[in-house]
Structure formats: C-alpha cells, structure tokens
Amino acid sequence: xxxxxxxxxxxxxAAAALGTGxxxxxxxxxxxxxxxxxxxxxxxxxxxVQTARKDAGVPALERRSVLDEAAQDRAAAMAALxxxxxxxxxxxxxxxxxxxxxxxxxxxxxxxxxxxGYSDPAAEVVALWRDARDSRLLDRAWTALGIGTAxxxxxxxxxxxxFVEDAPPLPDLASLEELLxxxxxxxxxxRGLAPLQPSAALRxxxxxxxxxxxxxxxxxxxxxxxxxxxDRVRGAGIRFSKMSENIARSxxxxxxxxxxxxxxxDSPRHRRNMLDPNVSETAVGAASDEEGRLYVTQIYLAPxx
Numbered sequence: 407x408x409x410x411x412x413x414x415x416x417x418x419x420a421a422a423a424l425g426t427g428x429x430x431x432x433x434x435x436x437x438x439x440x441x442x443x444x445x446x447x448x449x450x451x452x453x454x455v456q457t458a459r460k461d462a463g464v465p466a467l468e469r470r471s472v473l474d475e476a477a478q479d480r481a482a483a484m485a486a487l488x489x490x491x492x493x494x495x496x497x498x499x500x501x502x503x504x505x506x507x508x509x510x511x512x513x514x515x516x517x518x519x520x521x522x523g524y525s526d527p528a529a530e531v532v533a534l535w536r537d538a539r540d541s542r543l544l545d546r547a548w549t550a551l552g553i554g555t556a557x558x559x560x561x562x563x564x565x566x567x568x569f570v571e572d573a574p575p576l577p578d579l580a581s582l583e584e585l586l587x588x589x590x591x592x593x594x595x596x597r598g599l600a601p602l603q604p605s606a607a608l609r610x611x612x613x614x615x616x617x618x619x620x621x622x623x624x625x626x627x628x629x630x631x632x633x634x635x636x637d638r639v640r641g642a643g644i645r646f647s648k649m650s651e652n653i654a655r656s657x658x659x660x661x662x663x664x665x666x667x668x669x670x671x672d673s674p675r676h677r678r679n680m681l682d683p684n685v686s687e688t689a690v691g692a693a694s695d696e697e698g699r700l701y702v703t704q705i706y707l708a709p710x711x
Contacts, residue, residue: 444555447563448474450528452553455543455567458536462544473552473568476506480516481566485556492520492564499568510698512658513571515542522562531565547571573658573698583609583690585663586702590680590688593667597681602688602706611642612691612703615653619701620693625655635705645710650679654702662700679706 456466480502484492497505499514519531536543552568591601615638619625627635635651654666670676685706693701 444557444563447527447531447565448553448555450526451531451555451565451567452551454528454532455535455551458532459544464544464546465549467548467551467569470550470552470570472506472508473550473570474554475552476502476508477516477552477554477566477568478556479506479554480518480568481554481556481564484518484520484566485558485564488559489520489562503568503570508570509696510573511570512573513547515569517543517567517569519565520558520562521565522558522560527563527565531563535567542569545569574660576694576698576700577662579692579694582662582692582700582702583613586666586690586692586704587688589663589667590670590690590704593671594681599681599683600686603686605687605689605707607642607644608639608687608689608705608707609691611638611644612689612705613693614638614691615651615703616691616693616701619653619655619703620695620699623695625653625701627651627653639705639707644707646707647710648682648684648708650682650685650706652676652679652704652706654700656700656702658698662702666702680704682706684708 452469459466483496499516502516503509503511503514517535519534521527521530521534524530532543535541542548548569549572550570552570554566554568556564558564587602587604595601615629615635618629622630624630629638633641636649639646639649652670654669656662656665659665670680685708687707687709688704690702690704692703695701
C-alpha cells in the first residue's frame with residue numbers, strides 16, 4: 407500500500423514552507439557550513455531510521471541497493487514536478503517495485519517528505535515520519551529499506567523511503583506435496599476414514615495443472631483451453647470409477663499446509679471431496695509463480711473396477 411504519509415508529509419511541508427517562512431532560509435542542499443549532498447541526506451536518513459528502531463527495541467532494516475534505486479526513481483520524478491503537482495502520487499509502490507525487478511515481498515510502503523532550510527534535513531525528515539499519526543517507522547514487520555533524494559526546482563529536498571516486508575521463503579515443493587498428503591490423510595483418519603494411497607501417475611497430473619495455473623495466471627478447475635479435471639486424468643491414461651479435485655492458492659503465508667487444509671475444510675465442496683469415503687488414491691501437485699504464489703492441486707480417485 408502507499409503510505410498515507412507520502413501525501414500528508416507533502417501537504418505539511420508545503421504548508422510549513424508557505425506559512426512559517428521555511429523557504430526563507432538557505433536551501434537544504436547548501437547550509438552555512440557548505441553544500442549538503444543528496445547522498446549525505448540519504449545516508450543520514452537511513453542512519454537515523456536505524457537509530458530510532460534500535461532505541462525502540464525493534465529489528466534493524468537491511469538497506470538494499472535495488473530499493474535505493476526505486477526510492478531515487480520516485481524522488482527524481484517528484485522533484486521534476488511543480489510543487490503543486492507533487493501531491494498527486496503517480497504509480498503505486500507495487501508498480502514502482504516491479505519496474506525495478508522486485509516481485510517477491512509480503513508488503514511495501516513509501517514515505518515522502520519535501521523540505522528546505524534546515525541545517526539537519528535528515529533529522530527533520532525522520533522526526534516527521536516518526537511522529538506522524540499513521541507512522542509505521544518502527545513497525546517490526548519491515549525488513550528492508552531504500553532511500554532516495556533529489557533537489558526540487560526551488561532547491562528543496564525531496565526525500566523518499568521505500569519500506570519492504572519480505573515474504574517468507576518458498577517451501578520445497580516436493581516436501582510440501584508430501585506434507586499435504588499426510589495432513590489430508592490425518593484429517594480422514596480422525597474421522598474414522600481410511601487414509602489415501604499416493605499415486606505417482608496422479609501426482610504428474612496434479613503437478614501439471616498447478617504448473618499451468620502458475621504459468622498462465624488462472625485459478626480454476628477448468629483450464630483456459632476447456633480441459634476439465636476428468637479430461638486431464640483420462641488424458642494420462644488413468645481409468646477411474648470416481649474422481650474429484652481440490653485446488654488452492656496461497657500468497658506469502660507462513661504455513662501453506664495448514665492454510666490449505668483448513669481452507670478446504672471450511673469449504674463444503676472441498677471438504678466433501680477430501681473426506682469422501684469412496685475414494686482410495688490421491689496425489690498433490692504444487693507449483694509457484696514469480697511473485698511467490700503457491701498453487702496446489704489434489705486429486706482424489708477410486709480406480710475403475
């Protein structure tokens with residue numbers, strides 16, 4: 407999500423500049439002791455953010471060059487605009503990060519400030535972000551940081567921070583498949599049902615469907631080509647008297663096995679498939695896309711007599 411502070415900071419800074427004569431002082435880039443470089447401001451902001459987090463007892467953030475580049479991109483774009491147009495945030499933080507090749511993360515936010523005339527602009531920026539009503543500067547969820555700075559048309563400092571919460575690491579897909587099969591069998595046994603026997607042939611079918619969903623970005627039992635679950639199983643040369651299919655999709659969850667099984671139990675149709683006493687074979691197939699979404703397919707089958 408975009409930080410509300412991105413807009414509020416700009417409004418507050420603009421109001422201060424007009425109402426209190428902030429711009430009457432020397433530019434933030436050139437104080438009495440000499441020029442303050444954009445790099446120095448960015449470094450000072452990063453240092454003070456880390457200090458504020460340390461003082462609050464929250465983990466430090468990893469400063470990443472790719473996030474610096476994204477923040478610098480946003481700062482330069484804002485600095486090039488007239489002051490009255492900077493309040494309109496253009497692309498979302500998600501689009502900004504994607505343009506810089508950042509696709510796998512759980513959450514992200516930008517914070518922005520525009521100011522001039524301070525001898526220590528970095529301290530003013532961090533104080534502004536820290537004291538904001540909606541501040542997330544000290545949020546434990548953040549894991550990485552990028553800072554970008556640029557000089558506006560009137561010499562004011564435009565400062566942008568990008569905060570990112572990393573996604574949990576992707577599980578090993580083969581292990582995930584086995585764990586899901588075990589978890590489903592455990593749910594059946596708790597209800598007095600026979601566990602299901604894993605099938606290598608069905609696993610290939612289930613994996614192919616999950617991989618297709620991940621590659622083409624759809625989430626459905628029916629493929630875009632009109633192929634049904636029964637079509638896929640028959641196409642693999644597997645004969646059956648009964649079959650059904652459950653699918654699931656999750657995005658950056660800490661426990662995809664628990665999330666998937668609980669989701670199926672909460673859905674009447676998926677629960678019925680999972681706890682069907684008339685099926686005896688199963689297989690789970692998993693795949694992931696570039697953003698880290700997990701796609702899971704489980705097939706339940708009673709062989710042809």
